[in-house]
Amino acid sequence: MADLPKSMIAVDPAEPGGPEVLVPVERPVPRPGPAEVLIRVAAAGVNRPEIMQREGKYPPPPGTTSILGMELAGEVVALGEGADPSLLGSNVCALVAGGAYAEYAVAPAAQCLPVPEALSLIEAGAMPETLLTVWGNVFHRGHAQAGETLLVHGGTSGIGTMAILLGKLFDLKVIVTAGGADKCARALEIGAAHAIDYKAQDFVAEIEALTGGKGVEMVLDMVGGDYVARNLQCLADEGRHISIAVQRGPDATIPIWQVMRRRLHLTGSTLRAREAAYKALLTAEIAAKVWPYVAAGDLRPVIDRTFPLAQAADAHRNVESGAHVGKTILTMD
Secondary structure, three states, rough: OOOOEEEEEEEEOOOOOHHHHEEEEEEEOOOOOOOEEEEEEEEEOOOOOHHHHHOOOOOOOOOOOOOOEEEEEEEEEEEOOOOOOOOOOEEEEEOOOOOOOOOEEEEEEEHHEOOOOOOOHHHHHHOOHHHHHHHHHHHHOOOOOOOOOOEEOOOOOHHHHHHHHHHHHHOOOOEEOOOHHHHHHHHHHHHEEEEEOOOOOOHHHHHHOOOOOEEEEEEEEEEOHHHHHHHHHEEEEEEEEEEEOOOOOOOOOOOOOHHHOOOOEEOOOOOOOHHHHHHHHHHHHHHHOOEHHHHOOOOOOEEEEEEEHHHHHHHHHHHOOOOOOEEEEOOOO
């Protein structure tokens, strides 16, 4: 690391607050530990958990940098002990527990994926968090099978658009909810089988009509709160409900008898605090089963807008506005 700078620009808010706390500051360039790599960041995705961290509602896991950012893409410029020497000088994208809103960031080598020629670094920076979240929950935990129907709330979010794209590749029928006719139209353009305007339609009634009363095999829920009981009404017998966020609140009242009588499965997960071995397992599974589609140009993320790192506050405002479709990205240009 002798030829690398000692310091870098990063977004590391000193205290919780609104987007205005996201100001560039100088921080030491981190050093990769065993089995880690140092990446010169080209692009970093913006995700809702980072907004929650900024607000003081979602602290980073113990031992994790307070610099924001959970996914990135860029060039590997230094290796920690035991990291594969072939990674040096290559372009990768990676899931990290923190540190992506910076000119340099450390990532576990086992959580890195190569950036193929079919993908730009900006597109690659939008992939890891949504891809590992959707794959880990819908396919790994939810055991999705070809021909099944999946209901996804927030269909034009980063998670929602990735769920649509993966569903197309793996023969799932993806029904989404979205707010407004324009967003529903965009979801259909991306590949959703149906899009329900939750502002104008009752999604429970719409699912009943669309499925002929059978219901869907799976719900991927980012809403929580009072949506959970309504989601259960949308499930077919033996259906799976997977919770990954609680935007309408962490508590829900559900009809236990309905769960018992219809043999429903309720599960969920958070990825950030999971052990490194699990994230490495998911990364390897994605490398084998999904990355060939990426390399062939058949899977690329939906990008809404890009912002330079110095405008991280505006990037957060873009996500908080709810007007975006797909991912918001920070660039280091």
